Amino acid sequence: MFDQLRLLVRLQAMDKTLFDLGQERDVIPGRLADLTQAEQALHSKLEAQQLQLDQVQKRRADLEEIADNVRARLRRAENRLMGSKSTKEYQAANAEIDDGKDSLKDTDNQLLEVMEQVEALEKKVGELTARHDELVAASKEERAQLEERYHNTDSEISRMIGNREELAGQVDKDLMKEYDFIRQARDGVALAAVSEGTCTVCHMTIPPQQFNELQRMDKIMSCPSCRRLIYWAEAEQLKEVL
Ligand SMILES: [Zn+2]
Structure with missing residues (x-):
């Protein structure tokens, strides 16, 4: 799952650049x-x-x-x-x-x-x-x-x-479907970083229990507020792609 998350982070960055271009x-x-x-x-x-x-x-x-x-x-x-x-x-x-x-x-x-x-x-x-x-x-x-x-x-x-x-092509098919679906429904942004317990896109606080789960990074989670896929922004393991 962690590899998938890393792919999504890179994909998100690419989509952002593509959107701007x-x-x-x-x-x-x-x-x-x-x-x-x-x-x-x-x-x-x-x-x-x-x-x-x-x-x-x-x-x-x-x-x-x-x-x-x-x-x-x-x-x-x-x-x-x-x-x-x-x-x-x-x-x-x-x-x-x-x-x-x-x-x-x-x-x-x-x-x-x-x-x-x-x-x-x-x-x-x-x-x-x-x-x-x-x-x-x-x-x-x-x-x-x-x-x-x-x-x-x-x-x-x-x-x-x-x-x-x-x-x-490297992302799991179902996950990719979900990502694209959210991207289209949410102004082109399907993936949100969670920094210090807060979703950086919708600015809502993630409940502590879910934030703890998120930090374990063993599954793909969604922001309970904006429904975007989320990842932990401070994760050491993601530093290289962020
Ligand atoms: Zn959110």
Whole structure:
């Protein structure tokens, strides 16, 4: 029985490591997804600002075209004014010039406003592009590290599962069944050390009579409280595997 107990202690240590490695590996896909999400969010933001900038630049081009047309109209009206042969023609050309000047003033004011918007948006797009490029570069590096860690952890787990199977093969079949059953029912921990008369997993005191029996180590016992298999933590004979 004592040999069996020693095997279980080693198995328990292996299962603990396997559990920890599994957790380390299994959080990685989530972190990779977070990286992608952060990149996509910034990318969408950048695209939205770029679209806004494109629209404002289009509006600036439209206004510049309008201003050019007004100026051409003004030049024609001025020519007509110079060559006017009647008061009527003169007045008509003069009215068109006044109208054209008003229109040009209005267009220029709008242009000024739009140019300010273009400037502000260009600045924003520039900042976002820099932030985006920085994030992409940092993500790329972090992604590579995470993928490497995933791969390494996964290989280590595969290797350890092989070792565990080998070890489990040496444990008595019924005992192994019990161990695995408890492990699944009790958060992955089937074996508990009892130190100074207390179960170190559930922290309940083992009745003195049972603790005495446990110290004899001639049978596999269970914690009366958490039902895990227990062993005496201070046993000299277990020192080498603990
Ligand atoms: Zn317990």
